[in-house]
Amino acid sequence: MSEAGSSDGYDEMSCSQEDTSDPEEEIFDSEPIRQQTQTFTVLDASECLALAQKEVDEVRELLCCSEEVASILMRQFRWNREKLTEEYLCDADKVLKRAGIHQGENLEIVHADGAVAVGGTSQPRGSLPDVQCLICYETSADYSALGCGHQFCNTCYTTFLAHKITDEGYNCVFATCPKPECSLVVSERLVHSLALPADKRAIFDKARRIERSYVDDNPNLKWCTAAGCGNAIRAPKGHLGVKCSCGQRFCFKCNDEDHAPCSCEELAKWMVKCRDDSETYNWLMSNTKACPKCATSIEKNGGCNHMTCKNSSCKFEFCWVCLGPWRIHRAGSYYSCNRYDPEKEKENPEAKKKDSSRAALERYLHYYTRFTNHHNSLKFEVEARAKMEEKIKEMEKQGDKTWIDCTYLKDANEALYECRYALQYTYVYAFYLPQGGNFRTHFEMNQTELEQQTEQLSEMLEKDVSEIHRAEVVHCFTMAKTRLTNLLELVAVRGSGSATDTSGGAGSSSDP
Amino acid sequence: MSDVNRIKKELKECSKDALMEKEVVWASLVSEANLLEWIGKLKGPVGTPYEGGVFIVDISLPSDYPFVPPKMKFRTRVWHPNVSSQSGAICLDILKNEWSPALTIRTALISLQALLSAPEPDDPQDAEVAKQYKDQQQAFQQKAKFWTETYAVESKCEADTIAEMVEMGFPEEQCRNALKAAAGNKEAAVAALIGDI
Numbered sequence: 166m167s168e169a170g171s172s173d174g175y176d177e178m179s180c181s182q183e184d185t186s187d188p189e190e191e192i193f194d195s196e197p198i199r200q201q202t203q204t205f206t207v208l209d210a211s212e213c214l215a216l217a218q219k220e221v222d223e224v225r226e227l228l229c230c231s232e233e234v235a236s237i238l239m240r241q242f243r244w245n246r247e248k249l250t251e252e253y254l255c256d257a258d259k260v261l262k263r264a265g266i267h268q269g270e271n272l273e274i275v276h277a278d279g280a281v282a283v284g285g286t287s288q289p290r291g292s293l294p295d296v297q298c299l300i301c302y303e304t305s306a307d308y309s310a311l312g313c314g315h316q317f318c319n320t321c322y323t324t325f326l327a328h329k330i331t332d333e334g335y336n337c338v339f340a341t342c343p344k345p346e347c348s349l350v351v352s353e354r355l356v357h358s359l360a361l362p363a364d365k366r367a368i369f370d371k372a373r374r375i376e377r378s379y380v381d382d383n384p385n386l387k388w389c390t391a392a393g394c395g396n397a398i399r400a401p402k403g404h405l406g407v408k409c410s411c412g413q414r415f416c417f418k419c420n421d422e423d424h425a426p427c428s429c430e431e432l433a434k435w436m437v438k439c440r441d442d443s444e445t446y447n448w449l450m451s452n453t454k455a456c457p458k459c460a461t462s463i464e465k466n467g468g469c470n471h472m473t474c475k476n477s478s479c480k481f482e483f484c485w486v487c488l489g490p491w492r493i494h495r496a497g498s499y500y501s502c503n504r505y506d507p508e509k510e511k512e513n514p515e516a517k518k519k520d521s522s523r524a525a526l527e528r529y530l531h532y533y534t535r536f537t538n539h540h541n542s543l544k545f546e547v548e549a550r551a552k553m554e555e556k557i558k559e560m561e562k563q564g565d566k567t568w569i570d571c572t573y574l575k576d577a578n579e580a581l582y583e584c585r586y587a588l589q590y591t592y593v594y595a596f597y598l599p600q601g602g603n604f605r606t607h608f609e610m611n612q613t614e615l616e617q618q619t620e621q622l623s624e625m626l627e628k629d630v631s632e633i634h635r636a637e638v639v640h641c642f643t644m645a646k647t648r649l650t651n652l653l654e655l656v657a658v659r660g661s662g663s664a665t666d667t668s669g670g671a672g673s674s675s676d677p
Numbered sequence: 678m679s680d681v682n683r684i685k686k687e688l689k690e691c692s693k694d695a696l697m698e699k700e701v702v703w704a705s706l707v708s709e710a711n712l713l714e715w716i717g718k719l720k721g722p723v724g725t726p727y728e729g730g731v732f733i734v735d736i737s738l739p740s741d742y743p744f745v746p747p748k749m750k751f752r753t754r755v756w757h758p759n760v761s762s763q764s765g766a767i768c769l770d771i772l773k774n775e776w777s778p779a780l781t782i783r784t785a786l787i788s789l790q791a792l793l794s795a796p797e798p799d800d801p802q803d804a805e806v807a808k809q810y811k812d813q814q815q816a817f818q819q820k821a822k823f824w825t826e827t828y829a830v831e832s833k834c835e836a837d838t839i840a841e842m843v844e845m846g847f848p849e850e851q852c853r854n855a856l857k858a859a860a861g862n863k864e865a866a867v868a869a870l871i872g873d874i
Contacts, residue, residue, distance in 0.1 A: 302686045345777045
């Protein structure tokens with residue numbers, strides 16, 4: 166474990182003031198680290214609704230239509246107001262027809278509260294004449310229709326809508342009258358009059374909410390991916406890691422977990438590789454051994470320990486157990502298979518490197534083990550949060566410190582989590598980084614620093630309460646955060662400068 | 678649950694159509710025991726390279742029919758941009774997202790026939806055919822015509838024989854299969870059909 170001070174000497178990216186200034190002052194003087202990169206904002210559900218409502222109101226006034234029509238039009242035009250107004254002013258009838266809005270005589274038939282409303286006028290239930298449903302071909306007096314007057318029995322209408330909702334999700338708001346060629350969209354009134362299962366109706370209602378489609382159709386807005394969280398995030402297109410006020414961290418571009426500094430494509434490739442190669446690796450490790458001479462992977466397919474390498478240029482005969490040459494196993498020769506020879510163990514790793522496929526696998530494994538190591542450590546850091554609460558309480562009891570005085574520990578823990586979180590993905594990033602070159606050296610240097618700082622912080626926080634010193638901890642976690650920012654900025658600069666060399670690197674470095 | 682009553686009614690409508698000479702599409706069950714497996718047939722539209730051919734379509738009704746579209750596939754090989762020349766798979770909007778439960782097997786077959794006269798090369802099922810349709814219209818016409826003559830035209834005498842067998846009271850599909858199995862020998866085919874009963 167290195168000290169923070171020793172690494173400062175060659176740390177070009179971190180501010181030089183850190184070497185001289187008092188760590189206590191620093192946290193008050195410097196801007197919060199995240200602030201610099203935080204270009205996103207969190208909107209709660211009511212703010213989203215207000216934004217959507219504002220748009221709808223403006224369209225309603227501009228086109229002199231009802232709010233319902235304005236909402237449908239905006240949804241249909243995916244909130245592109247310019248396109249909507251332009252086309253509407255050009256040919257209003259066409260736009261209304263395409264959006265499925267009824268014009269002309271209202272022939273709607275809707276059952277509600279024991280009565281049936283025909284074109285808006287209520288009459289007693291059962292007073293309708295029998296008609297044949299065009300779906301089930303049965304004749305009944307229990308049917309509904311949209312403004313277009315195309316009648317379908319309520320059973321079929323319900324099943325039809327249930328299918329639309331299940332199959333098309335939120336797109337069920339665009340469901341039209343079942344009559345072919347009729348483009349009228351189903352109304353909320355009709356959906357609510359039918360006996361749909363509660364969960365299906367809930368999906369329909371959610372789909373109809375203007376803020377739902379407002380956010381879904383806006384490339385700069387995205388719902389938080391946490392289950393049950395109704396917040397949305399606003400960020401510029403192409404932005405990666407965001408954090409909702411509920412604590413959920415995710416990638417704004419791919420909706421997967423936040424994976425800075427590696428890109429969405431790299432993460433996807435990595436995940437596929439982990440699925441495939443970890444399996445391959447496990448299988449190779451448990452079923453094969455490298456030929457001691459040429460390092461080709463060899464599978465043992467019989468009970469005999471006398472192996473002959475099938476590599477035509479090798480043909481080495483060896484013992485499966487000790488990997489020694491077979492000739493010394495023959496009767497009369499000196500048999501050493503049962504003896505432990507530490508010298509041999511030293512030779513083996515060298516021999517393995519000869520085989521390119523094994524080398525590639527080992528290269529992958531190098532990054533994979535580090536990735537999973539940080540990934541697993543993260544779980545402990547989550548547990549550590551709970552423990553930290555305990556520690557803070559303990560501190561309060563022990564000395565003269567108040568709870569407020571001790572909250573820096575929480576911040577430290579949070580910083581530790583953030584660093585570990587990013588560290589795991591730095592290994593994915595490094596895996597796909599082209600071999601050699603200045604950037605790689607620079608990146609790895611930053612990565613080392615971040616890793617050292619993170620481990621130091623981790624160690625510090627695990628100490629007993631009596632051994633934790635505020636100044637040390639604050640300095641340590643501020644440094645860790647600075648190093649994290651430095652690393653992310655370094656990657657961001659490369660990403661904006663030459664985005665193309667990522668793919669080239671991936672090709673050359675991953676598979677043999 | 679598929680709507681048994683509806684399927685039976687569709688079947689009834691289709692059997693009425695079958696009696697009409699001028700009808701261009703027909704549909705029937707593969708076997709009386711299964712209401713979900715159908716076989717459809719359509720005449721190649723006049724004025725197209727498919728003219729003169731009779732195209733057989735395998736139809737399978739999903740359990741949620743008619744709320745879910747029927748699955749249709751050409752059994753007869755067709756050279757057409759929207760039909761796979763290998764598998765017979767069809768690319769037609771009403772068999773996918775544009776399906777409506779108010780449509781029927783018969784209307785779907787009519788749409789399919791319309792597709793034969795108006796290919797949509799911009800939404801192709803078979804890229805190779807679509808490319809030829811766009812770049813070498815004449816070669817396309819020739820190949821489509823050749824395929825029609827090779828795979829979709831029943832020889833006159835075969836058709837007559839089947840008609841005679843149908844008059845004897847056998848289902849048409851079984852007659853065709855029996856005739857094929859008996860290598861065109863009418864007596865052997867009839868004997869086989871009687872043997873089956």
